[in-house]
Amino acid sequence: MAKTVAQEFIKGLWAEIPPFRLVLGLCPTLGVTTTVKNGIGMGVATAFVLVCANILVSMLRNVIPAKVRIACFIIIIATFVTVVELLMQAYAYALFQTLGIFIPLIVVNCILLGRAEAFAFKNPIIPSIADGLGIGIGFTMALGSIGAIRELFGTGAILGTQIMGSGYEPFAFFVQAPGAFICLGLMLCLMNLVGSK
Amino acid sequence: MGDYIELIIACIFVNNILLAQFLGNCPFLGTSKKMETAVGMSMAVIFVLVLAGVFTWCINDWILVPYGLEYLKTISFILVIASLVQFVEMFLKKSIPALYAGLGIFLPLITTNCAVMGVCLINIKSEYNFTMTLISSFAYAAGFGLALILFAGVRERILLARVPKPLQDTSIGLVTAGIIALAFYTFKGMV
Numbered sequence: 001m002a003k004t005v006a007q008e009f010i011k012g013l014w015a016e017i018p019p020f021r022l023v024l025g026l027c028p029t030l031g032v033t034t035t036v037k038n039g040i041g042m043g044v045a046t047a048f049v050l051v052c053a054n055i056l057v058s059m060l061r062n063v064i065p066a067k068v069r070i071a072c073f074i075i076i077i078a079t080f081v082t083v084v085e086l087l088m089q090a091y092a093y094a095l096f097q098t099l100g101i102f103i104p105l106i107v108v109n110c111i112l113l114g115r116a117e118a119f120a121f122k123n124p125i126i127p128s129i130a131d132g133l134g135i136g137i138g139f140t141m142a143l144g145s146i147g148a149i150r151e152l153f154g155t156g157a158i159l160g161t162q163i164m165g166s167g168y169e170p171f172a173f174f175v176q177a178p179g180a181f182i183c184l185g186l187m188l189c190l191m192n193l194v195g196s197k
Numbered sequence: 198m199g200d201y202i203e204l205i206i207a208c209i210f211v212n213n214i215l216l217a218q219f220l221g222n223c224p225f226l227g228t229s230k231k232m233e234t235a236v237g238m239s240m241a242v243i244f245v246l247v248l249a250g251v252f253t254w255c256i257n258d259w260i261l262v263p264y265g266l267e268y269l270k271t272i273s274f275i276l277v278i279a280s281l282v283q284f285v286e287m288f289l290k291k292s293i294p295a296l297y298a299g300l301g302i303f304l305p306l307i308t309t310n311c312a313v314m315g316v317c318l319i320n321i322k323s324e325y326n327f328t329m330t331l332i333s334s335f336a337y338a339a340g341f342g343l344a345l346i347l348f349a350g351v352r353e354r355i356l357l358a359r360v361p362k363p364l365q366d367t368s369i370g371l372v373t374a375g376i377i378a379l380a381f382y383t384f385k386g387m388v
Contacts, residue, residue, distance in 0.1 A: 024223065027311050031219035074279060074308075078272040086268060101318050104271040108311040110223055177217050178378035185364075185371030192363035 005130045012134025017142060018111050019184075020191045025111040028102050029143060030180040036159055039147030040140055041095045042102060045088065047136025049080045049106050050115060054132035056080075057120040064121075073116040074107070081107045111139065150174045150183055201332055208336035211387055214312050215344040216378040218319075221312025225345060226370050228303070230356075235349035239342030241303040243335070245285060246313050249278050250334025253317040254327060274317055279308045312341055348377055 012018075019029045028046070033039040056076050057064075064072045085103050088096040096103065106112070115135060120128040148158055154175030156164035173179045214220050221242075228238040253274050261267055286304045289297040307313055316337045320330045351373055360369050 026222040026226065027219050027315075030222060071279060074275055075272070078275050082268060082271050085271065101315060101322065104274075104318055105220070105311045105315055107271055107275050108309045108314050110309055113309060176382065177219070178375045178382055180219065181371050181375030181378055183375075185368050185375060188368040188371065189364045192365075192368065196363065 005127055008127045008130040009134040012131065012136070012138040013141070014138075016135065017138040018135060019139070019142060020188055024114055025109045025139065026184075027105065028109065029146065030177075030184060032099055032102050033143055033147040033150055033180065034154070034175045035151045036144055036147040038095070038098055039143035039145075041092070042099055043136070043140025043143040045084050045099075045103060046106055046109060046111070047133070047140055049077060049084055050112055050136045050139075051129060051132035052080045052083075053077045053112055053116055054120040054128040055125060057116045058123060058125045058128035061121050069121060070113070070117070073113055073121075077112050077116070078107050111135065146184060146187065149187070150179065154179065201329070204329060204332055205336045206387065208333050209340040209343065210381065210384040212337075213340045213344055213381050213384075214316065214337045215341055216374070216381045217385075218315070220315035221310050221341060224303075224306060224310050224312075225348065225374070226367060228306075229345055229349040229352050229370070232346070232349045232353060234303075235345045237299055238303045238306075239338075239345050241300040241307055242310065242312065242341050243338040244300070245278075245282060245304070245307050246316055246338040246341075247331065247334045248285065249281055249313050250317055250320055250330050251327075252277055252281060254320060254325075254330040257321050270318075270321070274314060278313055278317070282308050312337070344377065344381070348374060351377065 019025050025046075028042050032042045053073070053076050057073060060072070060076075081104060084106070085096075088099075088103060115131060119131045123131070152158055152163060153171045154173070156162060156168045156170045174183060208214075212218055215222065215225050224238055224242075228234040256273060256277060257267075257270065261270060261273065282304055286297075289300065289304075316334055319337075320333055323333075325333060352370065355369060355373065364372070
């Protein structure tokens with residue numbers, strides 16, 4: 001193995017950070033990032049499923065026949081999504097209510113299927129955990145930062161604390177649907193600009 | 198009757214699945230570079246979504262609810278959708294090859310299109326009856342097609358424009374989508 005475990009972990013934080021570098025999983029990125037809290041909540045839920053699914057796929061990689069691997073991945077992912085759903089209903093009900101339909105929809109998030117197919121199915125458990133953690137934390141950071149920008153400009157506050165001065169007129173466009181697309185588009189442009197230098 | 202018309206308008210325009218609810222954005226950006234692929238994807242989504250909406254409604258109402266198994270919703274719905282897509286693919290290949298040639302490559306993609314799963318979950322959550330499920334599934338899918346085809350039209354034009362390098366491809370696509378979403382946003386409050 002050419003790459004070390006640490007490298008597998010770090011690549012998820014910048015070089016392959018979803019949804020900027022890997023343009024996957026856009027739906028939750030746009031749908032739930034109206035505030036920092038929602039963004040991070042969604043990120044953590046996704047990261048949990050990603051790590052667990054990566055572990056199981058990697059453990060079973062020699063057992064699963066290659067022909068039906070996609071169906072197997074989907075069942076493994078769906079199982080962990082159900083676990084997250086039940087856990088959130090029990091311990092974070094308010095967040096569960098706000099994220100609503102996007103929690104069960106983690107199942108069809110292409111990041112998960114993508115990592116299972118591209119990484120966990122071909123690698124042993126330890127690098128798979130590192131890969132899942134890296135991508136998961138990268139995704140959480142991305143959702144958190146998009147949430148921060150939208151919350152800051154849309155409401156003038158971050159995590160409920162007023163940041164902008166009292167004279168600031170909230171730019172409500174950012175917390176509405178169209179703002180999500182434009183905000184993400186501009187952030188992607190900024191990433192390209194920084195990355196190309 | 199009035200209720201149904203209201204539902205159709207709400208699903209196509211006001212709560213447009215792509216631009217107001219953010220479901221199905223991966224194929225939205227992925228297949229909108231050419232008009233041809235956009236039309237193919239829209240047709241495939243309309244086809245599968247109506248079937249999936251009806252099937253998941255039946256499963257939820259006849260199996261999951263009577264036996265108190267609602268927590269298995271996620272896992273059973275995704276399995277139903279995945280096998281439905283596979284079945285439709287096999288059926289089309291065998292009996293309507295012309296349609297299969299048109300929709301072929303888009304069908305497998307639909308399994309991981311969250312618009313399909315999303316609409317099924319919305320139908321259940323809104324407690325629609327059978328007819329309303331049928332209507333809303335079709336209307337949401339039509340809204341998906343409308344937005345996707347509009348977007349593809351705009352994107353084909355962008356190809357001719359000189360876009361600054363960092364903004365190219367997905368980035369300008371997202372900004373364009375935002376502007377189209379802004380147009381759809383004006384439908385808010387209509388129903």
